[in-house]
Amino acid sequence: MLSEHLVKAANGPEFIAFVDGDEFLQYIVAGDQTWCHHFQPEGKSVSMQWKYPDLPRLQKLKAQETAGEMILTALFDLQRFLELEF
Numbered sequence: 389m390l391s392e393h394l395v396k397a398a399n400g401p402e403f404i405a406f407v408d409g410d411e412f413l414q415y416i417v418a419g420d421q422t423w424c425h426h427f428q429p430e431g432k433s434v435s436m437q438w439k440y441p442d443l444p445r446l447q448k449l450k451a452q453e454t455a456g457e458m459i460l461t462a463l464f465d466l467q468r469f470l471e472l473e474f
Contacts (some may be wrong), residue, residue: 404466417470419463424474427455 403413463471 396431414466417465419461421459421461423457424460425455425457 460472461471461473462469
């Protein structure tokens with residue numbers, strides 16, 4: 389897979405040089421998929437709450453961290469991203 393990326397990177401400038409003369413080539417759409425990892429820890433401020441002194445003490449729950457991964461699909465042309473989909 390790495391060699392495929394190197395070939396595309398090497399051919400990129402030649403392809404862009406051809407695009408300058410032909411309007412049709414400017415509308416070619418390409419796509420790619422990649423794994424995205426996300427992690428969102430619970431902050432301390434979530435468990436800290438103000439209360440009246442005469443109220444019973446709140447139980448502090450164990451913090452749970454949310455983590456996961458998803459696939460990001462990106463479609464783009466020469467000028468911009470056309471669609472990003474998770």
